[in-house]
Amino acid sequence: DAMVIQNPRYQVTQFGKPVTLSCSQTLNHNVMYWYQQKSSQAPKLLFHYYDKDFNNEADTPDNFQSRRPNTSFCFLDIRSPGLGDTAMYLCATSREQGARGNIQYFGAGTRLSVL
Amino acid sequence: GQQVMQIPQYQHVQEGEDFTTYCNSSTTLSNIQWYKQRPGGHPVFLIQLVKSGEVKKQKRLTFQFGEAKKNSSLHITATQTTDVGTYFCASNDYKLSFGAGTTVTVRA
Numbered sequence: 001d002a003m004v005i006q007n008p009r010y011q012v013t014q015f016g017k018p019v020t021l022s023c024s025q026t027l028n029h030n031v032m033y034w035y036q037q038k039s040s041q042a043p044k045l046l047f048h049y050y051d052k053d054f055n056n057e058a059d060t061p062d063n064f065q066s067r068r069p070n071t072s073f074c075f076l077d078i079r080s081p082g083l084g085d086t087a088m089y090l091c092a093t094s095r096e097q098g099a100r101g102n103i104q105y106f107g108a109g110t111r112l113s114v115l
Numbered sequence: 116g117q118q119v120m121q122i123p124q125y126q127h128v129q130e131g132e133d134f135t136t137y138c139n140s141s142t143t144l145s146n147i148q149w150y151k152q153r154p155g156g157h158p159v160f161l162i163q164l165v166k167s168g169e170v171k172k173q174k175r176l177t178f179q180f181g182e183a184k185k186n187s188s189l190h191i192t193a194t195q196t197t198d199v200g201t202y203f204c205a206s207n208d209y210k211l212s213f214g215a216g217t218t219v220t221v222r223a
Contacts, residue, residue, distance in 0.1 A: 041216075048210065
C-alpha cells in the first residue's frame with residue numbers, strides 16, 4: 001500500500017488560475033517536503049515542514065505556498081501558475097531531519113500542465 | 116546543502132554488460148544516498164553510505180563511498196532491462212541535494 005499519496009496524479013490548469021496539490025502520509029513522519037522536477041532534471045526542493053515549522057528554500061518563488069494542517073497532510077498552493085511551472089511535483093517524507101534520519105519516501109507525484 | 120556532481124549524464128548499456136556511475140563533491144560529505152527513478156515514476160531510496168571506504172551490495176548493484184568521503188560510485192553488473200531509469204546520488208545534511216542523475220538505457 002502506498003505510504004505517501006499524492007492527489008491528483010495529473011492536473012491541467014490555465015495560466016494564472018490557482019491550483020492546489022495535496023499529499024498525505026501514513027508513516028507518521030515528522031518532515032514533509034515538496035519538490036519540483038522538470039523534464040530530465042533532478043528534483044528541486046521548494047520547501048519543507050519539520051512538524052509545524054515551515055522552511056522555505058531561498059530561491060523558491062513567492063508564487064508557491066504550502067500548508068500543513070496536521071501531521072498527515074501537506075498542500076502545495078500555486079497562486080498564479082505560469083507556463084514555466086509545468087512540471088512534476090513530488091511530495092516526500094522523512095522520519096527526521098539530519099544526516100541519520102533523512103531517508104526520504106516519495107509519493108508518485110502530480111504532473112502539472114499549465115496551458 | 117552540499118553540491119554533488121554526477122557523471123555520466125547518460126549511459127547506454129548493452130544488456131549483460133557492466134557500468135558505473137560516479138558522484139563527486141568538493142567537500143567532505145557526512146553521508147550519501149542513492150535513489151532510482153524509473154521512467155514516469157518517482158525516486159525510490161536504494162542505499163545510504165556513511166563510513167569512509169564503505170562498500171554495500173544489493174544483488175547486482177555495488178555502492179561505494181570514497182576514503183575521503185568526497186565521492187561515491189554505483190556499479191551495476193550484468194545489466195538487465197529492469198535497470199532502466201535515472202540513478203541519483205544525493206548529499207544528505209538536514210536536506211537532500213541531488214546530483215543531476217545518470218539516465219540509463221539498455222539495448223537488448
